Amino acid sequence: MKQDKQPLVSVIVTAYNHELYIQEALISVFQQTYRQIEVIVIDNGSTDHTLGVLECQQEILPYFKLIRNNSNYGLCKAFNQGLALAGGKYIIDLSGDDTLMPERIAHQVALFESLPDDYAVVFSNAAYMDAEGRELRKHFPVGKNGCALRRVPSGDVYKNILQRYFICTPTMMIRTSVLRQLGGYDESLCFEDFDFWIRSAVRFKYFYQDEILTRKRILPKSLASRVYQKGSGMLDSYYAVCNKAYDLNRDQEEFDLLAARIRTFIRKCLYAQEFELALRFRKLLNFIENPGLATDLVVLLCRLHLPVNFAYRFYLKNLKKAFRQEGFSF
Structure with missing residues (x-):
């Protein structure tokens, strides 16, 4: 050139x-x-x-x-x-x-x-x-x-x-x-x-x-690390993009792939304590397919407003402490 x-x-x-x-x-x-x-x-x-x-x-x-x-x-x-x-x-x-x-x-x-x-x-x-x-x-x-x-x-x-x-x-x-x-x-x-x-x-x-x-x-403190922070807006943005994808999809395979992606965001909503947002994701998923028992169980936990984020962090902290006491390192 x-x-x-x-x-x-x-x-x-x-x-x-x-x-x-x-x-x-x-x-x-x-x-x-x-x-x-x-x-x-x-x-x-x-x-x-x-x-x-x-x-x-x-x-x-x-x-x-x-x-x-x-x-x-x-x-x-x-x-x-x-x-x-x-x-x-x-x-x-x-x-x-x-x-x-x-x-x-x-x-x-x-x-x-x-x-x-x-x-x-x-x-x-x-x-x-x-x-x-x-x-x-x-x-x-x-x-x-x-x-x-x-x-x-x-x-x-x-x-x-x-x-x-x-x-x-x-x-x-x-x-x-x-x-x-x-x-x-x-x-x-x-x-x-x-x-x-x-x-x-x-x-x-x-x-x-x-x-x-x-x-x-x-x-x-990168942007990606904020996904699990309640109120960060990250999962709200993912919800907006999933709605765009729903409107743009061209065939059933694309809807199946989108459905699988939505399920991951529902789980992330539970972890981030974005409970109401999980319900909105579930509603979008329902337009594509039946959410199924496993997903509805996650949604139920969101409806109950269980502090999974706190519980998981507490568990992880104490698990690491126990391992260190036994001589293991991370």
């Missing part, structure tokens, strides 16, 4: 209290071997020194656009602020604590440019790291050749998305025109990925690129 033929890629970086990591994230973008990049950074009302670090970086690193939010608008709205300014043919949604491998954008653009227009997303493997940057594991386990040990869905992945989580979100490169057709991220939700996957995969294809091109940081 000749230099003057290379399409522009917009990297939208959303940061909230990422003072320890935002510099590393930005450096990983500006050290890309691919040069046709614009960078848009949104400080989403950070209460630490993230904004100060960003303003210092503007004096050192190549120019990037900086949006300063007075408060935390939520991930989806912050990203949409960047999307409104983006001029690239493709977009990368990067969290302020993750990093890109140097060849990430070059490899993904080369692949995307070879694909038909009905492909909306290219995604890849990733390495997970802890707060200090130590590698923990790969998203997809790899063999000695660095390739994933099992087949990763590619092409029409809508059924796979209904069934389970398998895409590492920050590895995605997205066709900008698709994002705009969908109206960006749904700002009423706590998260972006499951909703975007549902709304885009039902209409467009995804392509898996079997390389490790991103390093994703795992932190104790």
Whole structure:
């Protein structure tokens, strides 16, 4: 691909209290071997020194656009602020604590440019790291050749998305025109990925690129850890997305997969003590199939408002204590 033929890629970086990591994230973008990049950074009302670090970086690193939010608008709205300014043919949604491998954008653009227009997303493997940057594991386990040990869905992945989580979100490169057709991220939700996957995969294809091109940081207070926190809004968002999937489904197999997914959310509602929400999930499930005895038992426990979350944590704490007394460690 000749230099003057290379399409522009917009990297939208959303940061909230990422003072320890935002510099590393930005450096990983500006050290890309691919040069046709614009960078848009949104400080989403950070209460630490993230904004100060960003303003210092503007004096050192190549120019990037900086949006300063007075408060935390939520991930989806912050990203949409960047999307409104983006001029690239493709977009990368990067969290302020993750990093890109140097060849990430070059490899993904080369692949995307070879694909038909009905492909909306290219995604890849990733390495997970802890707060200090130590590698923990790969998203997809790899063999000695660095390739994933099992087949990763590619092409029409809508059924796979209904069934389970398998895409590492920050590895995605997205066709900008698709994002705009969908109206960006749904700002009423706590998260972006499951909703975007549902709304885009039902209409467009995804392509898996079997390389490790991103390093994703795992932190104790990450968004995913809030699923079991009562009142976090996470399970409410999942309920909203399941309703969208119900309207978008095309055949019975997709409804069967959605039903299985709804059952998992009902169990999570019990654990998170989101009792009324469990009843709403159960009602949605009933439109698809008879919930069955096992699910109705979980729903009954929700109707009784049993504090399963507290009981489980108490049990786990005392179980670990007993094991430690016997000389076992975790």
